[in-house]
Amino acid sequence: MNNNTVTKRMEKNIKSDLKIFEKVILMEARIREIISDIWNDFKSLLKYGMEIRPDLQSKVEELEAREKIREVIAIYTYCWNSKDVEGILRIMTDDCEIIHGYPYKGVWKGKGEAREFFEGILKTAHERGLRLLNQEDKHYVTNVVIRIDKDMRHAKAHAYFLRASFGWKGNEEMAVISSGWYFFTIRREGEEWKIMQMRIERCFESEPFKVKQYLL
CATH class of the missing domain: 1.20.5 (Single alpha-helices involved in coiled-coils or other helix-helix interfaces)
Incomplete structure (x- = not known):
């Protein structure tokens, strides 16, 4: 050469x-x-500071609204953990929108597409190598900041999430930890608050590591 x-x-x-x-x-x-x-x-x-409510009744109504919004977010995580797609859809508006960054990058509009999104993650993502086999999640949403508009018809909520997951890779029990951010837009419909838009940005996800399960 x-x-x-x-x-x-x-x-x-x-x-x-x-x-x-x-x-x-x-x-x-x-x-x-x-x-x-x-x-x-x-x-x-x-x-964007909290709205100044002029009287005691409106202040109480805002506190009640905040509690309902926090519960909606909590219900979402419990439904996620139990793979209850129908439960998630019940707390979303008919014209809902989901925006997800990596690795599921895309936009899903309406309950039909929302169903496809959640089923694609919770039920079939392992087939694409994006989740462990029979993965069980413990999904935590924390540091929630809520702002409700003047008319108490719409609200925004931003939060961190931490998810600890357990499942199988081959013949071994494994775990994965991931973290990121949620951005919710929530709308009042009658006496209920429902998620109108959800943006999810994942910060990191660990490689699978060995773990010993005691209780799911």
């Missing part, structure tokens, strides 16, 4: 490495941009 051939191969390898490096840099820049957008969304909600 002459020197020219070696040089050309080295140049080809260098160009290939540079392309990979450029892709990594672009990906990191995109991740930083997404995280910046997420924090800006959080901060914008914090800057």
